[in-house]
Amino acid sequence: MSGTYFAIMAALVLAGFFLGAQRARGVRGDQAGMLHSLPAYHGLYIAAAVLTVMMVIFVVGAPLASHYVVSQGLGAFDPSEVAEQLHRDAALRDIQNLIAGIYQGEPSDKLKAAAAAYSAASSLVYWGLNIFGVLAGAAVIFWGLGRITPELRARNQFERFVKYVLLASSGVAILTTIGIVLSVVFEAMHFFSKVSPIDFLFGLQWSPQTAMRADQVGSSGAFGIVPLIAGTLLITVIAMLVAGPLGLFSAIYMAEYATPRIRSVVKPILEILAGIPTVVLGFFAALTVAPLIRGWGQSFGLDVASESALAAGLVMGMMIIPFVSSLSDDVINAVPQSLRDGSYAMGATKSETIKKVVLPAALPGIVSAFMLAISRAVGETMIVVMAAGLAANLTFNPLAAVTTVTVQIKTLLVGDQEFDSAKTLSAFALGLVLFFFTLALNYIALKIVQKYREQYD
Known part of the structure; x- marks a missing residue:
């Protein structure tokens, strides 16, 4: 009709x-x-x-x-x-x-x-x-x-x-x-009527599995979010240690050093990374990167898990390089040429001009690019599922298996679920925490942008 x-x-x-x-x-x-x-x-x-x-x-x-x-x-x-x-x-x-x-x-x-x-x-x-x-x-x-x-x-x-x-x-x-x-918010409030917010926010154990009968093992569950936050931050930090320098340096090269011919070839190739499906990157992390890290660790006598935060973080960093490089490149190109010319007239070299003039002027946009990349890393699921595992371990060891908030949300909502149990409702509480985390990142980025925009407008 x-x-x-x-x-x-x-x-x-x-x-x-x-x-x-x-x-x-x-x-x-x-x-x-x-x-x-x-x-x-x-x-x-x-x-x-x-x-x-x-x-x-x-x-x-x-x-x-x-x-x-x-x-x-x-x-x-x-x-x-x-x-x-x-x-x-x-x-x-x-x-x-x-x-x-x-x-x-x-x-x-x-x-x-x-x-x-x-x-x-x-x-x-x-x-x-x-x-x-x-x-x-x-x-x-x-x-x-x-x-x-x-x-x-x-x-x-x-x-x-x-x-x-x-x-x-x-x-x-x-x-x-x-x-x-x-x-x-409403579903999270329903969850907090069953589980104490203090236990949820400061608990050190995450085991949301609940039994059907009270006499079964694990019938009460454990909903401490600290291991999930630790795993999320660990993988995000590793990803940004990869994507941050590589993305920013590639943006500086393409904007300030590369010829138009090289730029027209390198920039599209670099941005292809943004179009690769995350499940493909997850396969690459699980089948190639994780075994290489495990073999490398064993050669040095280290105990490396078959699924590790390092493998997931490295591949996730590769995935978000275009978010940093492309946006930073556009911001750097938007810096007025008059600022560069004034620096050159004062006798500064090209590298000094980039460090002392171009990057400070482009800092608000670069910060926004980094915040977008961090938000993308925090919200990634498939790479973590396939390369880092589902174990909620409270550790900052990059060679151990960890999990993230988004992975647990996906796991909790798979299959037929009853939306009156603490196990299923905990996914909404995790989503609420993730919402406030992203909101805090946006607030920090906004403050930085406002501070430096007043200086260079």
């Missing part, structure tokens, strides 16, 4: 645009006065009106139509048979399977009657919504054509429409963010 309706809407919007523009050209030719707006704006004015009306009809009518179709289909059953939501969903699925011809077994007479009622209601709603949309769109076109005069401020009207669309888009983005935060 929606596909046909949107096709009709697109056709009417285009028709409104061309008819409006043609009508405006005719008005301009018939009357001595000049049009306030170009003919194209008159067409856009009518097209925007058609789009608005038909979208309102769909947004309001589609849910009502769906509710009507479902109620007609389920009306063939006894109310007691579809009183519970689970039974309603099962009955509706059987109706849809029977209509699609994939129902297994012999359908009952009641199910056949329900399928017939559902199909008839669907057909009625399909034609009704499409016809109503066509009539409404055509009415808006005729209304708009009648309003086209030399005095019509079509451009102002269309720009006001665009402003409202942008405002609505911003509102949707803000409401989506608020909804995500509230959903995480």
Whole structure:
């Protein structure tokens, strides 16, 4: 239904645009006065009106139509048979399977009657919504054509429409963010009603497995987040020790030393790293880097785990090099050439100019690039799962197996889960901690940017 309706809407919007523009050209030719707006704006004015009306009809009518179709289909059953939501969903699925011809077994007479009622209601709603949309769109076109005069401020009207669309888009983005935060906060509060926040934030053991019966081992679980924070920080530090210097030095080279020909080749190759799927990098870490580190450690008599934080951190550092290098390169290129020329005029060398002038001037952008890379490293999951393991060990030994917050969130929400147990709800508490951690990084970056931007603006 929606596909046909949107096709009709697109056709009417285009028709409104061309008819409006043609009508405006005719008005301009018939009357001595000049049009306030170009003919194209008159067409856009009518097209925007058609789009608005038909979208309102769909947004309001589609849910009502769906509710009507479902109620007609389920009306063939006894109310007691579809009183519970689970039974309603099962009955509706059987109706849809029977209509699609994939129902297994012999359908009952009641199910056949329900399928017939559902199909008839669907057909009625399909034609009704499409016809109503066509009539409404055509009415808006005729209304708009009648309003086209030399005095019509079509451009102002269309720009006001665009402003409202942008405002609505911003509102949707803000409401989506608020909804995500509230959903995480409410579930986290539910978790903290079962587990003490003190034990969660300062506990030294993470074992969220809970048993079905109280007499089973581990029935209470252990939800101390400190081992997860330690593992997350350890892998992130290793990754940034790799990506930070390599990314920044490569950005300096490409921006200040490389010729245009070399830059045009090196920069795209370097940015290819950002497009490699993380699961591929995880395979590389697990099958190549981790065995090399283990063999190297054993040759020196070190006890290296088959899955280590060092292997995950090194490969993760490779992954986030483009985040540092590309953004830093753009920021360094944005530094005004007049600052460099002034430094050269004072007798400074190229390297001194870079250290004393270019990098301080570009520091806010470089800090932002580093914060983005850190956030990307904190949120990475697949590389850690495949190269660092799932063991929640409280250690800062890079040769040991560790896990991170995001890996545990993924593990806790795999498979069928009940969202009234502490084990599943702990994933939302971990997400809340991760949210505040990222928020703190953004706040620090903002303060640094504000401090140095005042100096170099």
